[in-house]
Amino acid sequence: MTVRGPRDSYALFLLPGALAFLAVVIVPFLMNTALGFTDWQGVGRPEWSGLDNYRELAHDSAFWASFRHSLFMVVAMAAIPTALGLVLAAALFDYIGTHVGSRVAAILRACFYLPQVLPVAVAGIVWSWILAPDDGTLNALLKAIGLGAWQQDWLGDPDLALSTVMAVLVWVQLGFPLVVFMAGLARIDPHLHEAAELDGAGWWRRFRHITLPQLRPETYVVLTWCTIAALKVFGAVYVLTKGGPGGATDVPSYFSFTTFFEKTQVGYGAAVSTVLTVIILALAVLGLKLQSRAEDL
Amino acid sequence: MTALRRHTVLLALCVAALFMVVPFLIVAVNAVKSPAEYAQDGPLSLPDGLYLDGLKDFWQRVDYSHKLINSVLISGSVAVGAVLLSVLNAYAIGIGRIRGRTWVLAFFVLANMLPQEALVYPVYYLSKQAGLYDTRLSVIIVFTVIQAAFGTYLLSSVLGRFPREILEAARIDGAGRWQVLWRIVVPVSRPTLGVLLVFFFVWTWNEFLLPLVMLISNDNQTVSVALGVLQGQRLMDATMTNAAALLGVLPALVFFLVFQRTLTRGIAVGAVK
Numbered sequence: 001m002t003v004r005g006p007r008d009s010y011a012l013f014l015l016p017g018a019l020a021f022l023a024v025v026i027v028p029f030l031m032n033t034a035l036g037f038t039d040w041q042g043v044g045r046p047e048w049s050g051l052d053n054y055r056e057l058a059h060d061s062a063f064w065a066s067f068r069h070s071l072f073m074v075v076a077m078a079a080i081p082t083a084l085g086l087v088l089a090a091a092l093f094d095y096i097g098t099h100v101g102s103r104v105a106a107i108l109r110a111c112f113y114l115p116q117v118l119p120v121a122v123a124g125i126v127w128s129w130i131l132a133p134d135d136g137t138l139n140a141l142l143k144a145i146g147l148g149a150w151q152q153d154w155l156g157d158p159d160l161a162l163s164t165v166m167a168v169l170v171w172v173q174l175g176f177p178l179v180v181f182m183a184g185l186a187r188i189d190p191h192l193h194e195a196a197e198l199d200g201a202g203w204w205r206r207f208r209h210i211t212l213p214q215l216r217p218e219t220y221v222v223l224t225w226c227t228i229a230a231l232k233v234f235g236a237v238y239v240l241t242k243g244g245p246g247g248a249t250d251v252p253s254y255f256s257f258t259t260f261f262e263k264t265q266v267g268y269g270a271a272v273s274t275v276l277t278v279i280i281l282a283l284a285v286l287g288l289k290l291q292s293r294a295e296d297l
Numbered sequence: 298m299t300a301l302r303r304h305t306v307l308l309a310l311c312v313a314a315l316f317m318v319v320p321f322l323i324v325a326v327n328a329v330k331s332p333a334e335y336a337q338d339g340p341l342s343l344p345d346g347l348y349l350d351g352l353k354d355f356w357q358r359v360d361y362s363h364k365l366i367n368s369v370l371i372s373g374s375v376a377v378g379a380v381l382l383s384v385l386n387a388y389a390i391g392i393g394r395i396r397g398r399t400w401v402l403a404f405f406v407l408a409n410m411l412p413q414e415a416l417v418y419p420v421y422y423l424s425k426q427a428g429l430y431d432t433r434l435s436v437i438i439v440f441t442v443i444q445a446a447f448g449t450y451l452l453s454s455v456l457g458r459f460p461r462e463i464l465e466a467a468r469i470d471g472a473g474r475w476q477v478l479w480r481i482v483v484p485v486s487r488p489t490l491g492v493l494l495v496f497f498f499v500w501t502w503n504e505f506l507l508p509l510v511m512l513i514s515n516d517n518q519t520v521s522v523a524l525g526v527l528q529g530q531r532l533m534d535a536t537m538t539n540a541a542a543l544l545g546v547l548p549a550l551v552f553f554l555v556f557q558r559t560l561t562r563g564i565a566v567g568a569v570k
Contacts, residue, residue, distance in 0.1 A: 011395050014395065017445065023442075025442060027419070031422075035419070112314060114553060117503075120503065120521075121521045121545070125524060126320050129324075129542065130320060140341050234505065234506050235506065242529065256414045257417075260417065274415065284406070
């Protein structure tokens with residue numbers, strides 16, 4: 001006890017944080033979870049409805065569509081940026097960093113990272129104007145180079161809108177993996193590459209057999225964070241398409257937002273966000289496990 | 298490696314990098330065109346001269362200085378508050394090594410990953426009950442706590458490796474815990490705290506969902522929310538859209554140029570400790 005006594009008085013420093021988290025995170029989160037089992041329009045008393053909301057969810061095609069779109073968002077914000085980021089980071093680090101100069105590499109890295117500091121609302125304004133059907137830059141450009149037949153209503157065509165949103169999100173997200181991987185590459189022992197190069201291994205083989213395995217911890221981190229960001233994506237959808245046209249780009253976060261604040265079906269919205277939370281937390285735990293295993297290797 | 302191959306790679310990377318920044322350039326070029334010029338020449342031509350009335354009009358119409366002040370006030374308060382809260386939490390976890398710290402830390406990590414959708418309605422409801430709805434203070438409080446979740450997680454592992462000898466020496470000199478924290482731990486960890494400060498500021502600046510829900514009156518809106526709402530209403534013509542975009546990009550560009558090193562270094566620190 002004498003050893004433990006003074007040690008635990010440090011817990012006092014945790015008090016403000018604990019109270020703040022109770023008020024802002026824990027209580028609202030528990031309320032939201034409880035609301036998922038009620039029928040409530042935001043006024044009056046919430047009425048207990050058991051699993052009704054979840055039963056309704058199971059048959060709600062708009063809900064399932066929003067989750068299907070989430071998978072596309074994972075491709076756009078996690079899979080593609082991670083893969084591209086790996087190749088670009090390795091190219092920047094190996095070719096440019098060593099043969100052209102680290103300043104050039106830093107400038108190029110900055111260009112790729114720039115969209116990451118931009119508020120997503122602003123990115124949305126920029127892109128929806130560029131992609132506008134009538135006077136948008138992309139269509140004007142296609143016309144100017146004689147590809148007028150390729151002009152599209154990029155964000156307004158239900159068959160095309162999701163792919164367009166995905167492309168914008170790749171642009172937004174790419175900088176994050178790139179910067180993390182470049183930092184990771186600086187950590188790899190250069191002797192590994194030199195030895196492999198002496199043995200006659202080309203760039204691609206060194207990339208596959210040295211760079212990729214060495215960057216495994218970073219890869220897990222990036223994949224976990226990007227996947228979670230993809231499942232949470234809201235602002236981009238709000239400013240680019242508002243989930244449209246006809247729900248073609250609806251995602252769970254936007255779906256729950258409209259259910260909460262436009263349809264004011266609070267209980268149902270709470271159930272949607274609870275499902276989203278469960279999926280995200282499960283992925284987070286899995287990601288952290290993979291990450292700590294990769295770091296132990 | 299052959300020079301030819303090296304130059305091909307360099308060229309490809311430059312083209313890719315150009316693609317990343319081209320949207321910014323197009324916006325800048327078109328924001329300084331007059332509506333007549335835009336109507337005549339379209340978005341691809343270079344501007345004849347500097348036409349700044351579009352920017353001025355937009356600035357006045359949305360009272361942009363007010364939005365900037367709101368954003369600075371909210372992001373600045375959150376950054377300072379969240380760093381303070383993170384330091385206190387991390388002092389208990391990383392240096393105090395309180396019992397059950399693994400669980401406490403796991404809690405902060407998960408709190409950090411929680412989607413805001415799972416908090417937004419109760420936060421909206423509770424802040425109405427507390428009379429804080431549509432105040433900047435409500436957003437400051439909420440984001441101070443949310444950002445501190447990440448700060449606690451990162452800082453705890455940094456402080457966990459704090460040199461024990463320094464702490465011992467201070468204790469032998471008779472310094473209490475409070476003094477050790479402010480006179481030793483905080484000054485020594487200043488680089489990490491600086492990174493966190495910058496990150497919290499930029500992240501809060503860019504936040505969208507909660508401010509959109511919580512700040513409905515024009516007087517309280519941040520830059521992000523004001524621009525997002527305006528875009529959502531689809532009332533802007535091309536010149537105004539470009540003015541909005543340019544004015545939205547500029548603060549981000551300033552942060553980026555000022556904090557580029559901190560940001561890129563910080564991400565690396567944060568991602569793999």
